[in-house]
Amino acid sequence: xxxxxxxxxxxxxxxxxxxxxxxxxxxxxxxxxxxxxxxxxxxxxxxxxxxxxxxxxxxxxxxxxxxxxxxxxxxxxxxxxxxxxxxxxxxxxxxxxxxxxxxxxxxxxxxxxxxxxxxxxxxxxxxxxxxxxxxxxxxxxxxxxxxxxxxxxxxxxxxxxxxxxxxxxxxxxxxxxxxxxxxxxxxxxxxxxxxxxxxxxxxxxxxxxxxxxxxxxxxxxxxxxxxxxxxxxxxxxxxxxxx
Numbered sequence: 001x002x003x004x005x006x007x008x009x010x011x012x013x014x015x016x017x018x019x020x021x022x023x024x025x026x027x028x029x030x031x032x033x034x035x036x037x038x039x040x041x042x043x044x045x046x047x048x049x050x051x052x053x054x055x056x057x058x059x060x061x062x063x064x065x066x067x068x069x070x071x072x073x074x075x076x077x078x079x080x081x082x083x084x085x086x087x088x089x090x091x092x093x094x095x096x097x098x099x100x101x102x103x104x105x106x107x108x109x110x111x112x113x114x115x116x117x118x119x120x121x122x123x124x125x126x127x128x129x130x131x132x133x134x135x136x137x138x139x140x141x142x143x144x145x146x147x148x149x150x151x152x153x154x155x156x157x158x159x160x161x162x163x164x165x166x167x168x169x170x171x172x173x174x175x176x177x178x179x180x181x182x183x184x185x186x187x188x189x190x191x192x193x194x195x196x197x198x199x200x201x202x203x204x205x206x207x208x209x210x211x212x213x214x215x216x217x218x219x220x221x222x223x224x225x226x227x228x229x230x231x232x233x234x235x236x237x238x239x240x241x242x243x
Contacts, residue, residue: 014198053108110196129217
């Protein structure tokens with residue numbers, strides 16, 4: 001158990017398992033807390049469908065625990081989460097303790113974000129052409145910020161260094177059940193699309209019609225007008241055949 005091994009596991013997992021925003025389980029229910037992890041593994045990993053933070057990070061948390069890592073559940077809120085839910089447990093990620101150091105671990109965020117664990121520190125850290133820093137907001141809150149080659153810092157998410165339990169996501173689950181997703185029309189599926197996958201030197205993210213690719217810190221963004229191309233990009237992200 002060391003940071004080198006954890007870093008390899010983190011990046012390989014992000015490259016192998018895509019982010020796929022879906023709030024419903026195989027039975028059609030919205031469930032964030034009482035999940036069947038074996039069934040989840042079949043869908044997310046073996047089935048190649050990927051999943052959301054509370055699905056993918058939950059499985060990774062179990063993996064790291066079984067490997068002997070000292071891991072703790074963490075919660076954060078993205079800009080979209082604060083707008084949609086107004087709560088600070090919208091995102092689920094992990095903190096790993098190794099000796100005297102603590103590391104942020106997250107294989108369930110569509111990106112762009114970190115591909116390998118980040119040290120909990122006030123030092124700016126660099127990965128694959130991008131820089132990351134933790135900005136102390138006071139009162140125990142931190143902003144995780146990222147800066148690509150363009151030189152602009154932007155927020156990834158806000159969090160507290162506070163251990164969480166699965167049950168803490170019950171509030172989010174209840175709110176999601178009160179506001180279910182719209183019927184699965186083509187327009188709705190494109191509008192609500194959120195897919196991501198890590199590359200060897202970056203990430204690709206499809207959010208709605210916005211297609212973002214990051215390679216070595218260089219970002220390219222374009223709007224996908226053609227519905228067939230949008231469908232092809234979704235398939236490419238899920239299959240890992242991104243070019």
